[in-house]
Amino acid sequence: MTKSETMAAAGEPGLLAAENRPQAPQPAASRTVTRVDLAEAVYRCVGLSRKESALLVQAVLDELADALIDGESVKLSSFGRFVVREKPERVGRNPKTGISVPITQRRVLSFKPSSVLKARINGHAVPGEDTED
Secondary structure (H helix, E strand, O other): OOHHHHHHHOOOOOOOHHHHOOOOOOOHHHOOOOHHHHHHHHHHHHOOOHHHHHHHHHHHHHHHHHHHHOOOOEEEOOOEEEEEEEEOOEEEEOOOOOOEEEEOOEEEEEEEEOHHHHHHHOOOOOOOOOOOO
16 A cells, blocks of 8 residues: 555545545635635646746736736736726715715726626637637
8 A cells, every 4th residue: 555545544634635635616606716726727737836836826916916006907818807996085874873974085996807708607608719628
């Protein structure tokens, strides 16, 4: 019996624990894709080391964040657009007490999905896109 088989039989997590887990898709509401998941996907698909994959994901996220901080829109083809909007100062009202409260001027981030992403989410075929995986 190999070391990984012994560890699996004993219920101990090992290096191959990820290989032994079923890879069935989970419902969207119960799973969140994390930075680690993105780095792991880069590692599997591109072939960089795990450390290089993590650095690449971090560099991409830093570039996106820097552009948004500068007030630029970020458009990712076939995915969507991140837009920073200025919201002016306004008067809000506490619904519980009815007291008026000033809401300060601020910048907000919004995401507008592309039509391609919307179609894929709804299970529709997208023209010009391979449907074979």
